Amino acid sequence: GQNIDQPTEMTATEGAIVQINCTYQTSGFNGLFWYQQHAGEAPTFLSYNVLDGLEEKGRFSSFLSRSKGYSYLLLKELQMKDSASYLCAVYGNNRLAFGKGNQVVVIP
């Protein structure tokens, strides 16, 4: 099976940088996705990593280390609208499994 672990909640100040971690255990790893989900809304796709290293997309960056079973999502220049749950999802064992999500609360 797959095991995906994310911290449950964190608070950060507007304008700051926040790092959201995801550790996973799976066989046949074939990629990792990050999604953003605002309360009461659908998850929306943020980034995809399959090779080791950093992928940058504007204010958001995602990093992957396959040997460590570890990924992080970096949010820079935090804005109030970034308050949301961030979901890590791993392709392994021929299926996509989601973590429980990390709730980020941005305060002024």
Place this chain on the structure above:
Amino acid sequence: DAGITQSPRHKVTETGTPVTLRCHQTENHRYMYWYRQDPGHGLRLIHYSYGVKDTDKGEVSDGYSVSRSKTEDFLLTLESATSSQTSVYFCAISESGQISNQPQHFGDGTRLSIL
């Protein structure tokens, strides 16, 4: 935004009644998925479809059935609803299947309460 419409958006029903949720897409994507989302759990796959009339079970398929008679529509049926099936249900679509860099795109969800 991906053209995915879920209906109904909200439903309250009683234990033992049948319930059907509909997912409609305008993207002509081959793959469609039904998930449920509950507090303390990640999104969990119920069933998915890889083409018209081609479906398979996910990790929490007991008590649910699906049908896909057209590319654009994927139906989820609870034959006899139970309180444990109270949840938020999301439909998702993707161009390619599981082993792919193509992300899944989600509908707005259906909030289902079973009393």
